[in-house]
Amino acid sequence: MxxxxxxxxxxxxxxxxxxxxxxxxxxxxxxxxxxxxxxxxxxxxxEDRAGLFTALAVEGFELLLSRTRAAVAGVEVGGGRQVTAAGVAYVEFAARQPTMFDVMFRPELLHADDAALCEVRLAHRGLLLDLVGAAQASGWAASVPTEELVTIGWATVHGLAVLQRDAQLTAVPTEADLDPAKLLVVIGRALGALA
CATH class of the missing domain: 1.10.10 (Arc Repressor Mutant, subunit A)
Structure with a gap:
């Protein structure tokens, strides 16, 4: 072998x-x-279990980065549409790769200072900054600092992914359509209204 x-x-x-x-x-x-x-x-x-888990997390971030790039390719920038597409890709990744997703965001399991992990995390963050910055240049949520908007958007989408994974979106009966993709469009509109 x-x-x-x-x-x-x-x-x-x-x-x-x-x-x-x-x-x-x-x-x-x-x-x-x-x-x-x-x-x-x-x-x-x-070198140890954390090293193995870190390698799994690096693969996860690389896959998430690749899927995000594919999801936004060809999508119009205006109205935060690429930002929404990136959010949908994030939620879909969490649903399709639940174990990898969990390990990626559990720093106590990883070597958080691993060079490859730091590099791919920064690459993912950089992509989000680019997508939000481009949307803002077209007038979407232009008055909010880009770093803040990326952090707010990431926290919201990550929370949505976790709620969907844990089946909490359907735990309480509601009349609302709680499809994550539709919710992300609503979230995108709300963030865009911050302009």
Missing amino acids: RQVDLRQRLIRAAEQEIAACGPAKASLRAIARRVGVSHQATAHHF
Whole structure:
């Protein structure tokens, strides 16, 4: 088995183990067992469990970045439409990759100062700043500082993703249409009204 293949297999096994028993119980031994290698084999690729989880988080941010770029490609800038498309991509990513999503935002599980993790987080934030800045240049929420608007938007979309993941959007009966994509359009309009 090639070393690169083993590294990827360990990352996938970590994702499976976390999904099966939660991050607190996902041990390196159990992850290695899923791959069919010794516990010591993980040390060739990861210094510890946090290193393995960090690699999973890096992959998650890279995938989120890629999906966000794809979601906004060809979408009109005006009216915050690209910002809304990015929000939809974020919520969809959380729904499709729930284990990866959870690990990405659990700093106690990761090496938060890992260079690759810091770089990809900054790249994602940079993309959001670019999208919001372009929307503001077209008149959308132009009076709000870009950094603040990105943070408010991210917090709102992240909260929506978590509520959807935890099935809390439908926990309380309501007449409102709580489809996340439609809610993000409403949120986009509300943020745009801040101008």
